Amino acid sequence: MIKLDNVNKAFGSNQVLRGMTLEVPKGTSMVIIGGSGTGKSVALKCILGLIKPDSGSILVDGKPADSGDRDAFLARFGMLFQGGALFDSLPVWQNVAFRLMRGALKRPAEEAREIAIEKLRRVGLKPDVADRLPAELSGGMQKRVGLARAIAAEPEIIFFDEPTTGLDPIMAGVINDLIREIVVEMGATAMTITHDMTSVRAIADNIAMLHDGVIKWTGPVGQMDHSGDPYLDQFIHGRAEGPIEAVR
Amino acid sequence: MNPIALLARVGRLALDWLSAIGRVALFALSTLTHMLRPPFYGRETLTALLHIGWLSLPVVGLTAIFTGGALALQIYAGGARFNAEAVVPQIVAIGMVRELGPVLVGLMIAARVTSSIAAEIATMKVTEQIDALVTLSTNPMQYLVAPRVLAAFVTVPLLVGIGDIIGIAGGYAVAVHNLDFNAAAYLKNTVDFLEPLDIISSLVKGAAFGTLAALMGCYYGMQSGRGAQGVGRATKGSVEAAAVLILAANFLLTGAFFSV
Numbered sequence: 001m002i003k004l005d006n007v008n009k010a011f012g013s014n015q016v017l018r019g020m021t022l023e024v025p026k027g028t029s030m031v032i033i034g035g036s037g038t039g040k041s042v043a044l045k046c047i048l049g050l051i052k053p054d055s056g057s058i059l060v061d062g063k064p065a066d067s068g069d070r071d072a073f074l075a076r077f078g079m080l081f082q083g084g085a086l087f088d089s090l091p092v093w094q095n096v097a098f099r100l101m102r103g104a105l106k107r108p109a110e111e112a113r114e115i116a117i118e119k120l121r122r123v124g125l126k127p128d129v130a131d132r133l134p135a136e137l138s139g140g141m142q143k144r145v146g147l148a149r150a151i152a153a154e155p156e157i158i159f160f161d162e163p164t165t166g167l168d169p170i171m172a173g174v175i176n177d178l179i180r181e182i183v184v185e186m187g188a189t190a191m192t193i194t195h196d197m198t199s200v201r202a203i204a205d206n207i208a209m210l211h212d213g214v215i216k217w218t219g220p221v222g223q224m225d226h227s228g229d230p231y232l233d234q235f236i237h238g239r240a241e242g243p244i245e246a247v248r
Numbered sequence: 249m250n251p252i253a254l255l256a257r258v259g260r261l262a263l264d265w266l267s268a269i270g271r272v273a274l275f276a277l278s279t280l281t282h283m284l285r286p287p288f289y290g291r292e293t294l295t296a297l298l299h300i301g302w303l304s305l306p307v308v309g310l311t312a313i314f315t316g317g318a319l320a321l322q323i324y325a326g327g328a329r330f331n332a333e334a335v336v337p338q339i340v341a342i343g344m345v346r347e348l349g350p351v352l353v354g355l356m357i358a359a360r361v362t363s364s365i366a367a368e369i370a371t372m373k374v375t376e377q378i379d380a381l382v383t384l385s386t387n388p389m390q391y392l393v394a395p396r397v398l399a400a401f402v403t404v405p406l407l408v409g410i411g412d413i414i415g416i417a418g419g420y421a422v423a424v425h426n427l428d429f430n431a432a433a434y435l436k437n438t439v440d441f442l443e444p445l446d447i448i449s450s451l452v453k454g455a456a457f458g459t460l461a462a463l464m465g466c467y468y469g470m471q472s473g474r475g476a477q478g479v480g481r482a483t484k485g486s487v488e489a490a491a492v493l494i495l496a497a498n499f500l501l502t503g504a505f506f507s508v
Contacts, residue, residue, distance in 0.1 A: 050379050074385045085380035087372075089295075099384045102287070149384075 001026050002047060002157070002189065007056035008213075009042055016042050017053070018213030024206075026061075029183050029190040031200050031221075033235060034210035035244060040193035041082075043210070044159050047191075048077060060157070071103060078150035078188075082162040084142040086134035086149070093130035096120060096148045105153055119148040123178055140171040147175070151182055158183065160192040164199050176202035197236055200224075209235060211244060275467050282387065283394040293395040300361050300396070300462070301403030305410065307360055311352050312344070312411035316418025319343055324427050336429065337437035340419035345446045346506070349412040351498050354457030357404055358490035362465040365396055366486035369469025370479040378470070393466040397459060404458025405451040412450055449505040456501060457494045464490035 002024040009017040016039040024030040032040050045051040047058055047065055058065040065073065086095045096116035100107050107115075117127045123144040134142055143163065150158055160179060164172035176199050183190045183203075192203050200207060201221065208218040209232045217229040224236060234242030319340050327333045369392055372378050381388050416438060423429040468486035472478045 045379070048383055050382055071385045074383060077383060079380070079383045081376045081380055083375055085376040087377055087380070098386075103385050 001059075001061060002191070003057075003059040004043065004047070005057045005059070007043070007046060007058060008054045009039070009046060009051065010054060016213055017046070017056075019056070020210070020214055022208055022215050022218065024189060024191055026189050027187055028205040029180075029192065029203055031192045031194060031204035031207045032210050033194065033197075033200060033207060035235070036195070038210050039213050040210055041161055044079075044161060044191060044193060048074070048079070048159070075099075075104065075153065076156045077159065078153065078155035078157070079159040080143070080146045080150045080161065080163055082165055084134070084139075084146040086142055086145055088134055091131050091133055092120070092137070092145050093117065095134065095145060096130075096152050098149065099153045115152060116148070119152050120145070122151070122182070123148045124174065140167050140175075143167060143171075143175055144178070147178060147182070151186065154186060155188065157189045157191070158186075160190065160194075160203075162194055162196075163192060164194065164196045169198075172196065172198065173202075179203050197238075200236075211235075271471075272463075272467060275470075276463055278389055279393050279397050279463060279466070282389045283398055287390065289391055289395055292391060293399055296395045296399035297403055299364070300357070300399045300458075301407060304357060304360055304403075304407055307356050308353050308407045308411045309414050311356050312349065312415035313418035313421075315348050315352055316340060316344055316415035316420075317422040319348065319415070320419035320422040320427065324423070333427075336419065336423050336427065337434045338441040340423075341416055341438045341442050342446060344415035344419070345412045345442060345450045346502070347498075349415055350408045350450050350453035350457060351494070353404065353408045353411045353454065354461065354494040354498070355491055357400070357407070357458060357461045358464075358487055358494060361400065362461045362486045362490040363483050365462060365465025366469040366472075367479055367483045369466060370472030370482040373470065373472050374474060374479060388470070393470070396466055397462045400458035400462035401455055402458075404461070405454035408450055408454030408457075409447075412447075445505065449501065452505075453498060453501050456497050460493045460497060461490045464493065 004020055004022045007017050007020045020043055032043065034040055042051060046053045049066055093113050093116040094101065096119050097112035099105055100112040100115055101109065117130050120127065120129060125141060125144055129141065134145065137145065163175050163179060167175060180203055194200060204221040206219065207221050207224055209216045209229065211231050216231040217227050219227065224232065227233065230243050234244050320336050323336045323339045324333050327335055378388050381391060420434055423434055424431045464486045468482040468489065472482035
């Protein structure tokens with residue numbers, strides 16, 4: 001289980017998280033929604049330790065996220081970044097197998113390559129993509145490679161940062177289905193941040209509405225349409241009028 | 249302006265400078281510790297050796313040969329004013345080895361390598377590749393910074409040595425073919441006049457300048473702001489800082505080696 005308790009984070013005078021509290025039960029898929037600049041990515045980065053929160057606590061399976069062996073902690077995570085964040089200088093298979101070629105999980109290059117090709121196949125890419133450079137791939141293919149990299153070491157927890165942003169609706173649907181399948185198949189705990197309501201309905205077990213640095217509403221995805229929460233209602237129906245100011 | 253406000257502004261400026269120096273010093277210290285402790289990334293180091301050393305050879309060679317040639321012409325023309333044309337081989341040798349070789353190679357490395365390192369790392373930062381490295385249990389200081397600084401520390405002295413030789417050869421070619429110097433006498437004068445300390449100082453300067461150049465590229469890349477503007481600023485700042493530090497270090501090292 002991932003538990004954020006009263007987490008605060010400011011960048012200079014810009015207070016991004018204002019006491020964010022959230023629980024993500026093990027083996028479930030939590031989707032965090034909210035407008036741009038409300039702190040969704042910051043929350044994920046705080047859990048991973050990429051950003052240090054100013055106050056509050058973050059527990060992963062009851063242990064503080066910032067204590068213990070950092071490599072062992074990070075080895076439990078996989079992350080799909082918004083833009084893919086593939087390493088330009090490495091061919092696709094080395095991107096996917098990056099974790100398997102270094103550190104505690106290091107394997108022989110041949111074995112790492114085989115695993116990479118298997119993961120690429122899992123996300124619907126042919127083996128001949130393996131030797132290409134990321135710049136030679138389309139946005140959708142890069143996203144899939146990023147997904148393959150996120151699952152390559154079979155992590156317990158996977159984060160997806162805007163997995164369908166910039167993709168056409170069909171490719172977005174493919175990525176949504178892949179995420180759902182992979183999470184169910186691996187039994188992983190997933191946290192996704194997105195604006196895409198189609199993604200929310202396809203991926204989520206639970207959702208959390210983040211606005212102004214705090215969780216306004218959280219609950220099962222099935223209750224989302226009848227939550228009675230004005231922030232969530234406005235967001236999921238995309239209305240300009242409501243408590244969320246359209247001009248921010 | 250109110251004198252107190254002026255004092256406050258000067259104070260703030262001084263504090264900003266001091267904190268910047270502190271940040272760079274801490275970064276350098278962190279780089280050193282990451283260079284000395286495992287894991288060592290052999291492939292990344294070899295790639296950096298290739299990019300910084302081997303691929304810089306053409307630009308270093310061209311810079312050195314033209315500088316050596318121009319130096320020979322200048323010394324000949326200048327020396328003619330007081331009948332000292334014969335000192336061309338000695339001054340070309342000492343000028344190239346002690347000063348122009350290391351400084352010009354250092355500045356060319358700042359232009360070519362520092363900018364490239366800063367732009368590459370800054371782009372990686374902007375596109376979240378640095379964050380991705382961390383989530384993949386890889387320390388960016390160890391994976392990106394240490395190999396580049398180590399490679400520059402090792403290869404730039406070699407480039408300086410090669411630049412010195414090519415520069416002297418450029419002076420030799422001009423002196424022998426344009427200024428009617430005797431080839432054998434020119435070489436003998438060059439070899440006889442150079443002392444081991446000249447060569448040692450040249451190589452030490454090369455190591456220092458290479459380290460500074462790579463360090464500035466990595467530092468500005470890692471500190472880059474967002475977007476294309478952030479990458480541009482990081483690249484520009486890195487080259488400016490590397491060039492100024494190289495010239496300042498040259499002054500200090502020259503003083504340390506040759507002050508009387």
